[in-house]
Amino acid sequence: MSIVFALLIMTGSDFAQATSTDSRIAQTGPSHTTSQKELPYDYAAMKEDVVIQLNDAPQLRSPRRTVVGPAPQAYTLFFKEAVNRGTVEAAIRKNAQEETKKEDLGYVEPIFTFHWVHDRQLQLLATLPDTLAKDRSWTEYVINVAGAKTVKGTVFDDTNDFSAVVFAPSQIWRVSVDGKVKEKMTDFAVRTPMEFIDPEERYVLLARFTEYCECDARFPMLYSIYDTQTRELSAYPVELTDNYSGAGDFMADRRGFFFAHPPKGTEVPKSEFATRVKVDGHVHGASFSHDRKHVLMAVGKTEQKKDLDLVVYDLATGKERRLPGVIKGWVPTDEMNGQVQPVSFMDDGRYATFEMRTEEESFEELRQRYDWQSGKVISWNPPVPKEAWSGYIQSTDGAYQMYWNAGVFKGDVKLMEMKPDAIWIPGTHHLVYIDWEKAEQGAESVSSLFLFDADRKQQSVLVKGLPANVSILGASNEGKWLYVTTPEPLAP
Numbered sequence: 001m002s003i004v005f006a007l008l009i010m011t012g013s014d015f016a017q018a019t020s021t022d023s024r025i026a027q028t029g030p031s032h033t034t035s036q037k038e039l040p041y042d043y044a045a046m047k048e049d050v051v052i053q054l055n056d057a058p059q060l061r062s063p064r065r066t067v068v069g070p071a072p073q074a075y076t077l078f079f080k081e082a083v084n085r086g087t088v089e090a091a092i093r094k095n096a097q098e099e100t101k102k103e104d105l106g107y108v109e110p111i112f113t114f115h116w117v118h119d120r121q122l123q124l125l126a127t128l129p130d131t132l133a134k135d136r137s138w139t140e141y142v143i144n145v146a147g148a149k150t151v152k153g154t155v156f157d158d159t160n161d162f163s164a165v166v167f168a169p170s171q172i173w174r175v176s177v178d179g180k181v182k183e184k185m186t187d188f189a190v191r192t193p194m195e196f197i198d199p200e201e202r203y204v205l206l207a208r209f210t211e212y213c214e215c216d217a218r219f220p221m222l223y224s225i226y227d228t229q230t231r232e233l234s235a236y237p238v239e240l241t242d243n244y245s246g247a248g249d250f251m252a253d254r255r256g257f258f259f260a261h262p263p264k265g266t267e268v269p270k271s272e273f274a275t276r277v278k279v280d281g282h283v284h285g286a287s288f289s290h291d292r293k294h295v296l297m298a299v300g301k302t303e304q305k306k307d308l309d310l311v312v313y314d315l316a317t318g319k320e321r322r323l324p325g326v327i328k329g330w331v332p333t334d335e336m337n338g339q340v341q342p343v344s345f346m347d348d349g350r351y352a353t354f355e356m357r358t359e360e361e362s363f364e365e366l367r368q369r370y371d372w373q374s375g376k377v378i379s380w381n382p383p384v385p386k387e388a389w390s391g392y393i394q395s396t397d398g399a400y401q402m403y404w405n406a407g408v409f410k411g412d413v414k415l416m417e418m419k420p421d422a423i424w425i426p427g428t429h430h431l432v433y434i435d436w437e438k439a440e441q442g443a444e445s446v447s448s449l450f451l452f453d454a455d456r457k458q459q460s461v462l463v464k465g466l467p468a469n470v471s472i473l474g475a476s477n478e479g480k481w482l483y484v485t486t487p488e489p490l491a492p
Contacts, residue, residue, distance in 0.1 A: 038117045039076050046080040049154075052143055052162040053078070056189075059210065059222060062143075065163035066211050069190040072127040073164060075143060079150070082119035087148040089114050091156070092124070095144035106139050119151065128166065137469075137487075139166045165212045167191040168487035172204070172228070172473060175482045175490070177425065177432075179449065179462040182490045185228055191487060194226075196474040197242055197256030198292075199426075201483060202228055205240060205257055225255065225269075234269040238262055244286040245342035248279040248299065252315060254292045275315045284308055284331055285343025289352065296352050296370065298327050298343035305360065306330045308343070310370060310377060326377040329356025329366035345370070346391075348398055353380060355390055363387050383412050395424045400454045402431060408454065415457060419450075421472050425479045429454040432482055434472055437461065449482070465491065 052062035055074040060066050077088075092112060099107035110126040117123060126141065146158035169188040175181065192208045204226040210219065223240040226233050236259065244250055244258035251259050254273040261276060262268055277286075281299040288295060289312075297311040299322075308327040313320045332341045332355065345352045352370040357363065364387050367380040384390045388405040395401075400415075402408045402422060408415045408431060422433035430451055437448040447470060449463040467488040474483045484490075 036115060036123065038121060041078050041121070043078065043080065043120060046078070048160050049080050049150075049156055050145055050160050051078045052076075052160065054162070054164075057208070057222060062160040062162040064211055065165065065213065067167055067191060067209065068164045069169050069188075070128055070166055071189055072125050075124045075126065075162065077122040077124060077143075077145070079120045079122075081154065082151040084149045084151060085116055085119065085122075088122065088145055091145050091148035092143060095146055095158075095161070096142055099140075099142045108139050108141050110141050126164070137167070140164065141166070163212075170194070170485045170487045173484050173486065173490050174476075175449070175463060175484060177462070177475075177480060177482060182463075182492060184489075185483075186226070186231075194473070194485065195242075196483070197225075200477050201474045203255045204228060205242065206233075207240070225257070236268055237266055238268060242287070243342045243344045245284055246282075248277075248281050248283050250277055250283065250286070251275070252277050252286075252288070252295050254288070254315065256288065256292075258286060277313060277315075279311055279313065279320060281309070285345070285354075287345035287347065287352075290347040290349040296345040296347065298331075298354070305340075306356075312370075321375075323377065327354070327356060328368065329358060330360045330362075332357055332365075335363060348394065350398065351380075353390075358386075365390055382406075383409055383414070393422070393424055395429050395454070396426050400424070400429055400431075408452070410454065415454060416452065416459075419452075423472050423475055423482075425475045425482075426477050427479045432462070432472065432475065434466065434470060434484075437464065449484075 050062070053076045054060040054068070055076055096109045100109050108129060110128055113125040113127070115123040124143065126143065128139070140163060142161055142163050144158055144161035145156045146161070148156045169191045171188060172185040172194070174183050174185055190208065192206045194204050194206050197203050197205045206224045206226055208222040210221060220239065222235070223238070224233050224235040225240070238259045240257045240259050242257055246260050249261045251261055252275050253271055254275070259268070277295060279297060279299055282302040282304070284298040284300060286295050286297040293315055295313040295315060297313060298308040299311045300308040306329060307325045310323040310326050311320050327343065331343060333339060334341055343354055343356070345354045350372060352372070354369065355365045355367045358366050367382065367390055368377050369380045370377050382390050382392070382403060384403050384406045390403065390405070392401045392403040400408065400410050402418060404418060406414070407418045419431070419433035419435060422431055424431055430453055432449065432451050434447055435450055437446050446464065447466045447468050448461050449466060450459060451462050452459050467486045469488065470484050470486040472482065473485050475481065
């Protein structure tokens with residue numbers, strides 16, 4: 001399944017104007033200070049009167065509204081012409097203060113620290129005041145030079161402001177399966193959606209939205225991989241995905257992600273796990289096999305929308321096995337916006353399951369799976385309505401499944417209703433999920449971590465009273481730890 005972000009929907013823009021290759025997107029620790037040194041910039045190529053850049057992510061530039069962390073944030077302002085410094089400082093303070101007068105919008109006026117490199121470059125540190133409302137989960141401030149003047153007397157307009165939406169960053173916690181031990185694993189400085197991408201639950205894919213809005217738009221994001229063992233963060237200047245679609249020349253990193261082969265001049269972090277994959281045709285969807293030794297692909301012509309080839313690609317040898325036209329049906333489309341979706345393969349080592357559509361304009365699924373033992377594609381009939389998505393998670397041995405649109409099953413026998421935030425503990429028949437726990441009369445309901453024993457059909461509570469915004473991220477391979485994310489601390 002492609003990465004799903006239920007946190008915030010934000011929009012993005014062009015990354016090409018970045019002046020620095022230091023594009024860390026989820027910093028670990030409060031290292032936000034101005035550089036005090038001049039940052040190189042091509043002033044002669046400037047089209048805007050001013051560019052406001054977030055130093056920790058130089059791709060994020062005005063005009064923009066984006067998410068930042070609560071720690072002090074460093075910005076650099078580049079001016080097309082020499083400016084009157086006093087008017088710039090006064091305008092930034094005045095405009096930030098004016099926003100705070102807007103009723104119930106949550107704006108604050110930061111404490112600004114100004115460091116002028118020269119009349120065309122200002123380094124600015126924005127620090128949140130201590131007196132923030134405790135009942136708000138977020139706040140916002142604006143950096144805007146509207147009303148300031150250049151040395152020549154030109155007045156700046158308000159077309160290039162930078163709005164910073166402040167959220168507490170989510171962190172990864174590990175919780176012992178008995179619920180007695182809770183340990184914080186990360187120290188991210190900015191909130192970003194995340195997912196584990198490997199069976200060992202070591203590597204985390206982070207994707208930072210470049211702009212914040214209350215909408216369902218999907219635009220480019222900034223990507224990085226975090227190693228929970230070494231605590232190292234590797235930023236990538238390209239799109240990362242766990243379900244690739246695009247040209248037949250791409251990179252497969254066995255840690256659990258793909259990206260298009262980067263163009264000349266684009267440098268990506270070196271990785272011993274990355275292999276270049278080249279196939280003849282357009283890839284309409286690619287996923288890793290269960291053991292990460294193969295890539296399963298739906299391949300055809302670029303404009304082709306039905307009856308695709310199945311390619312099983314051996315990452316060690318570079319050899320492929322192609323089964324022409326066996327992926328029957330039409331490529332899936334998104335029910336909300338009609339956009340074509342990548343064909344996704346879910347492999348458990350026995351079968352690689354995938355679905356297409358019976359007709360181009362239909363949402364009815366045509367469900368199939370690749371049988372590794374026979375090397376053939378066979379039909380598949382899960383207990384899910386044909387017009388509903390048949391995605392599921394299952395126990396390690398395949399004895400139990402939880403279908404997102406049907407519930408928990410053993411074969412065709414339903415055991416319980418679907419739980420929206422759930423995972424199977426590896427090597428067990430235990431489903432762990434987060435749900436609201438019924439409270440006593442007069443008290444508020446609380447979020448708790450539950451365990452369902454599928455063999456005994458028994459439910460129990462592991463951890464009571466969790467924050468309302470906690471989510472399950474995964475479980476350790478040996479089944480001893482559960483991983484959750486939340487921007488709030490977990491009680492010991």
